[in-house]
Amino acid sequence: MISRILLTCGEPAGIGPELVVPAMESGVDFAWIGDPRHLPQGTAYCEIVAPSDPVPAGQLPVLRHDFVAPVTPGRPDPANAQGVIEVIARAVELVMRGEAQAITTLPINKQVLKEGAAFAFPGHTEYLADLAGDVPVAMMLASTSVQPPCRVVPATIHIPLASVPAALTVDRLEQAIRITHAALIRDFGIVAPRLAVAGLNPHAGEGGAMGSEENSFIRPLLARLRGEGMDIAGPLPADTMFHANARSRYDAAICAYHDQALIPIKTLDFAGGVNVTLGLPFVRTSPDHGTAFDIAGQGVADATSTIAALRMAQDMARSRG
Ligand SMILES: NC(=O)C1=CN([C@@H]2O[C@H](COP(=O)(O)OP(=O)(O)OC[C@H]3O[C@@H](n4cnc5c(N)ncnc54)[C@H](O)[C@@H]3O)[C@@H](O)[C@H]2O)C=CC1
Numbered sequence: 001m002i003s004r005i006l007l008t009c010g011e012p013a014g015i016g017p018e019l020v021v022p023a024m025e026s027g028v029d030f031a032w033i034g035d036p037r038h039l040p041q042g043t044a045y046c047e048i049v050a051p052s053d054p055v056p057a058g059q060l061p062v063l064r065h066d067f068v069a070p071v072t073p074g075r076p077d078p079a080n081a082q083g084v085i086e087v088i089a090r091a092v093e094l095v096m097r098g099e100a101q102a103i104t105t106l107p108i109n110k111q112v113l114k115e116g117a118a119f120a121f122p123g124h125t126e127y128l129a130d131l132a133g134d135v136p137v138a139m140m141l142a143s144t145s146v147q148p149p150c151r152v153v154p155a156t157i158h159i160p161l162a163s164v165p166a167a168l169t170v171d172r173l174e175q176a177i178r179i180t181h182a183a184l185i186r187d188f189g190i191v192a193p194r195l196a197v198a199g200l201n202p203h204a205g206e207g208g209a210m211g212s213e214e215n216s217f218i219r220p221l222l223a224r225l226r227g228e229g230m231d232i233a234g235p236l237p238a239d240t241m242f243h244a245n246a247r248s249r250y251d252a253a254i255c256a257y258h259d260q261a262l263i264p265i266k267t268l269d270f271a272g273g274v275n276v277t278l279g280l281p282f283v284r285t286s287p288d289h290g291t292a293f294d295i296a297g298q299g300v301a302d303a304t305s306t307i308a309a310l311r312m313a314q315d316m317a318r319s320r321g
């Protein structure tokens with residue numbers, strides 16, 4: 001039984017390399033894919049060839065991936081962009097071949113990848129969907145240290161705010177809802193998921209006085225899905241659906257756009273938040289934060305989110321059986 005998880009290095013000039021050793025406190029068996037020269041000095045590691053190769057106790061299993069340029073923390077070098085992208089692709093290939101249980105990704109800097117390697121994707125989420133065979137996915141951010149939990153799924157992801165109203169179609173919203181519903185059952189073990197859907201406009205449109213999308217297609221879509229037996233509330237005003245009492249009434253909130261979803265979770269649980277890609281044929285999690293160039297190399301980065309991401313990947317993989 002394959003139990004090891006693959007942790008991709010992400011941007012080596014970010015805080016990723018210094019999160020790896022503290023992440024070993026998670027108790028999760030993982031192998032790191034990256035260039036060992038990027039690990040903090042003194043890191044006890046053992047190079048392996050296959051993901052499940054054994055290593056001596058206390059040592060970090062490393063699948064070596066050489067990068068071309070030296071790394072200065074906080075100063076990303078576009079010359080290393082290709083290496084960052086290759087590591088993600090390598091992890092996906094291994095997990096798709098059944099050689100690892102799941103993947104957890106450390107943060108990338110999209111701008112540097114674009115500059116250095118013409119990276120054509122807005123983030124991991126879209127790249128992973130492509131690597132998996134262009135499958136429909138959704139991005140969930142899930143808290144791990146607040147109750148009731150805060151789980152949010154933006155129906156539109158990495159696009160300009162001005163593009164949201166046109167991009168938020170009935171098909172896109174329905175897809176996000178269906179992917180979330182299936183994943184709550186399959187990955188989170190929630191037998192009868194309760195969903196809530198946010199409106200796009202202030203006060204969820206206030207009956208048409210503050211916007212028309214709620215009445216024109218969100219309400220009819222939710223009525224149709226209720227007709228299929230789905231437990232789904234909304235469209236709800238986004239400003240009042242994230243306090244504790246409101247969260248107790250649903251398992252996940254589907255939101256209209258990135259910041260509507262991510263501001264509540266990152267405010268409530270920045271340290272413990274986990275990013276999960278729903279809909280993939282394999283499990284993928286990630287810490288909720290980014291590359292944090294402003295503190296990289298200082299040894300002050302908090303590994304709580306990475307630890308939570310590894311543990312959630314393990315739990316999700318077990319839930320999938
Ligand atoms: N999954 C991924 O690959 C993600 C990548 N990013 C990328 O990261 C880059 C930087 O994004 P920002 O918006 O600046 O967000 P960020 O999360 O990197 O940093 C925001 C603030 O939080 C602090 N911070 C972040 N993580 C921390 C940690 N573990 N411990 C202590 N303090 C921490 C930083 O020092 C900074 O002040 C962008 O290129 C963005 O696209 C952002 C989120 C996820």
Ligand SMILES: NCC(=O)COP(=O)(O)O
Pocket residue numbers: 108122123124125126262275286
């Ligand atoms: N803001 C969340 C984020 O950027 C995560 O992106 P991804 O790289 O996991 O797709």
